[in-house]
Amino acid sequence: DHTHADAVVTITNTPGGMIRFSPVSSSITDCTGATDVAVTIDDATGITAFDFTVNYPPAVVSLPVVVGGALVSDCSVVTNIPVAGTLLVSISCTTPRSGGGTLLDLTFQGVANGGVSSNLTVTSCSLDEGAIPCSSVPGDITLNLRFTLMEHVPVDASWPSEGGPR
Numbered sequence: 732d733h734t735h736a737d738a739v740v741t742i743t744n745t746p747g748g749m750i751r752f753s754p755v756s757s758s759i760t761d762c763t764g765a766t767d768v769a770v771t772i773d774d775a776t777g778i779t780a781f782d783f784t785v786n787y788p789p790a791v792v793s794l795p796v797v798v799g800g801a802l803v804s805d806c807s808v809v810t811n812i813p814v815a816g817t818l819l820v821s822i823s824c825t826t827p828r829s830g831g832g833t834l835l836d837l838t839f840q841g842v843a844n845g846g847v848s849s850n851l852t853v854t855s856c857s858l859d860e861g862a863i864p865c866s867s868v869p870g871d872i873t874l875n876l877r878f879t880l881m882e883h884v885p886v887d888a889s890w891p892s893e894g895g896p897r
Contacts, residue, residue: 748774748864748866750867750868752769752771752851752870753833756871757839757871759841762845765839770785771831772834773831775858777827777863778858780823782822782857784817784820785817785820786817788816788849788850789816791849792841793839793842802832806823808835822834839872848873849871851870851872854867
């Protein structure tokens with residue numbers, strides 16, 4: 732005869748945010764192309780301040796457009812690129828956020844010749860001045876090779892006159 736005790740599992744919801752890129756993998760057709768990438772947070776409930784750094788590969792892409800996202804449309808969004816490849820972000824809201832959504836919309840422009848892939852990362856993440864845990868998921872961006880097919884130019888059928896391929 733065995734007696735079984737009921738197991739009690741308590742799950743405590745720890746506030747915190749996971750910052751990620753959407754889409755996780757982006758690609759640009761060539762050095763004249765561009766792609767849009769959103770920086771999102773899964774749960775920003777109760778958060779009023781977001782500070783983080785986005786790192787991108789400056790030898791592969793430039794970052795000509797940075798716009799505050801829908802989740803922070805009524806907040807103060809300050810961005811700065813002190814050095815190519817580093818975007819500093821500080822977002823301050825007067826009212827706490829509810830749920831998740833887009834913090835930033837980024838437009839990356841290709842600058843390399845192609846065939847290059849590199850990581851996008853979020854570092855130095857702080858929510859409400861460190862009071863709320865923050866983590867991130869890296870993304871990647873690829874600059875594809877572009878091939879140009881040249882038109883086939885026919886060769887005079889009489890050349891070579893004997894013995895060679897036609």
